Amino acid sequence: MPVYFDERYVSSPHRFETTRKSQHLADHLVRVDANVEIVDPRGAVPVELVEALIGRLHDPAYVQALQDGDDIELAETSGFTWGPTTWSFATAHSHGIVAAIQYVAAHGGRAGSLSSGLHHASPDGGSNFCTINGLAVGAAHALTGLETPRRVMILDFDAHCGGGTHAHLLQFPELGIGVHGDAVQIDLSVSGVDSYRPHEPHHLRLRSLGSGSDEEYLAEVRSALRKGTEAWEPGMIVIYNAGVDPVNVVSFDDPMETIASREDLVMEFVQDKPAVFTLAGGYTWDGFTEDDITALHHEMIWRWASPVWMG
């Protein structure tokens, strides 16, 4: 399974999980997972195509600010310090998703990108450690950049919800990118950091969970996946925003086992659907080490890469 990554992913001047952990994970995957091939997205899709998509989806003032840093307040709305590499850093995280979409549209099966810092970013700025919304860029590519347009289902199981993605999707029709509902978001959040009022057919479940609520969380995952099954139509591509930061927000009894069980449930949903993943959240807070976060993300990736799950 191709997993897209290159050195731009970790080139932000701001040190934070979102800007560094993909390197750690790429190194880990090369060592331990023979079913994964780390691929540079620039060999699959030209940078100019991704930049054109980003330009189409965003307020020109925001793109300009990310490129030259002149409007420093706007350039740092993600919360990350701006630097000359910020634009290519943010572009790369979208580039991998576009390359993954391109791959599964042509070949079927699954692919992924070690991207994060996506779903809070909106058409006019960054937010909460998200600079450019690669989920929206990927969805726009599926709807306008492929030989045959493909509808999209965004499954967002990051601890936080995708308010930025929702804002992008609502704008798609006026930008000439499909019609309302061509890209559907199914969102399960366990934190109140971001919120939005979902327009049908989008679905948001915001649930606050106490300690030891491993089973309650998994029940919410099942329920969200049922919504996904109801909204699924043949020909769609799944984009899974696979944050493992519910372990940072909810005090699970067994975080590793709960994330592993979640990924089993996601695989039951994905089966042989064309699907791409992104990393999203997962942080070294509350006693979690970098190796723990890598292991949590790998619970998803090895399942996706395994031929056993090809249905």
Ligand SMILES: [Zn+2]
């Ligand atoms: Zn998150």
